[in-house]
Ligand SMILES: Cc1ncc(C[n+]2csc(CCOP(=O)(O)OP(=O)(O)O)c2C)c(N)n1
């Protein structure tokens with residue numbers, strides 16, 4: 244295995260971080276502290292973590308509305324992420340972005356986006372900058388099966404392949420766009436089948452297995468850095484929770500059967516990774532337990548940090564509009 | 570001083586900025602063959618990497634320009650007003666919002682050069698004058714040069730600005746000539762026009778006419794006719810709509826007491842509407858007559874040469890409006 248103990252443990256740590264973070268968000272939401280929508284990433288942790296484990300800090304990512312897992316996987320700070328979700332001044336965007344717009348430019352997180360597929364051209368442009376300025380960073384964009392049907396996606400894939408841009412298109416196929424199944428909206432068996440239409444490799448990977456996602460992404464990153472162009476990866480995954488917190492009209496089981504949900508939840512990415520580490524002798528049960536306990540403490544701390552962080556002042560309203568003041 | 574066309578001025582600004590700064594590059598459709606006239610010879614001078622012919626994918630390449638700008642590049646994107654609609658998602662959802670939404674982390678130094686065709690029989694799909702739409706979109710700077718001098722100076726300022734700039738190239742003014750100094754004639758060795766500073770095209774005492782983009786020439790033409798009748802007109806060109814130099818407009822109105830605004834955009838929620846609103850709110854007691862707006866009719870652009878000219882501002886309409894405020 245290309246990954247060592249430290250890397251595998253860090254991956255597990257980040258998967259736990261995302262899981263417990265989202266559980267905390269759900270709890271906070273039910274208490275009424277969180278006003279806007281939030282889209283839980285529970286069940287999909289292995290995709291973001293496997294992908295980001297193949298990246299450097301200088302590499303760029305962009306994401307979508309299901310937006311807490313990507314920055315956490317890239318190494319984002321859970322305190323600032325939680326504070327942002329609560330609209331606090333200590334948040335990543337000083338409370339101006341919220342759940343769907345976490346960003347940390349200092350570690351290559353170019354921001355999450357609420358308009359489905361609108362980050363795909365942005366990440367493509369980041370890769371264009373890498374190519375034109377002859378820097379060796381790559382960019383990776385997370386988008387859903389639903390997003391794969393947007394023109395922005397198709398336009399970007401064409402440009403990226405045409406110009407051999409160092410970008411990885413990471414499709415998180417969780418089976419649904421809100422309630423519309425991908426089988427009812429994607430014209431081919433798999434989103435990754437479309438790659439051949441643009442002349443780039445299309446890779447189908449088990450999105451519940453962080454190690455498999457890491458391996459597929461590593462090859463795509465190698466290609467990108469070598470100037471061989473983009474790759475489309477489709478990670479098959481599953482969303483455990485409702486599409487969005489607060490969207491109570493659309494319960495998770497009304498457009499998909501309970502059996503389907505139960506079946507999918509048997510392949511939980513956290514135990515899959517934990518068992519892989521133990522089976523292959525990279526970590527002991529006790530070490531995994533310790534990681535889980537540490538992350539629980541960390542997330543409790545994030546909630547406390549967020550709650551204690553002050554709201555922005557009315558005087559902050561007009562800040563951050565222009566980079567060159569008018 | 571040499572005279573240059575508006576389009577030459579844009580081309581000069583592009584070359585100078587690309588020479589000055591390696592991170593500046595141009596992208597758009599059919600640039601290498603200079604289909605829209607401002608990019609001739611660029612590819613020979615700067616190479617294909619810096620003069621990118623894009624696929625026909627406005628939303629895609631507008632977004633790619635924005636993404637590249639987040640990573641240290643300064644793209645100049647060439648397009649046409651009517652094609653902005655196609656790329657609206659990237660322009661508005663990303664371009665105008667990223668910086669604020671991310672708490673000031675993003676810098677987006679992209680200049681969109683937007684050719685504004687109209688009044689040339691191009692019909693409804695190629696005649697949009699849509700800058701007011703973006704005045705209602707916080708986070709975008711809007712530049713409307715009316716002549717070659719300002720086109721060059723404002724374009725160079727736009728390329729150096731760290732925000733998304735839309736520079737609307739007036740299709741009527743595009744081949745008009747004005748004096749544009751060569752760099753060796755200038756004290757600083759280059760021509761830069763700041764944003765948010767209106768130009769007083771001519772001074773006068775009886776009425777103020779604010780012209781926007783191609784509307785400035787109508788104002789000048791009208792002023793000439795009126796001067797022969799002894800009516801003294803002050804003509805103001807705001808040059809940028811965001812930021813808008815409202816002080817210069819208010820000061821002029823304080824002097825003349827009368828205001829006519831000439832705006833090639835459709836009149837409802839136009840730039841003229843905004844200026845009229847500002848003067849009503851902040852300069853009301855200086856006014857001696859109601860503000861008059863000469864803008865395009867609130868109708869789509871018809872094709873027929875028998876109809877199209879009816880919708881736009883003309884010097885005659887401006888003169889009529891001046892008579893109303895002087896009445
Ligand atoms: C352009 C656009 N259309 C519609 C929506 C409403 N919407 C939000 S999420 C979503 C589904 C997205 O599905 P997918 O891309 O598969 O991502 P997932 O939610 O499954 O992670 C829709 C339709 C939107 N935000 N943006």
Ligand SMILES: [Mg+2]
Pocket residue numbers: 387388389415416417418419420421
């Ligand atoms: Mg989906």
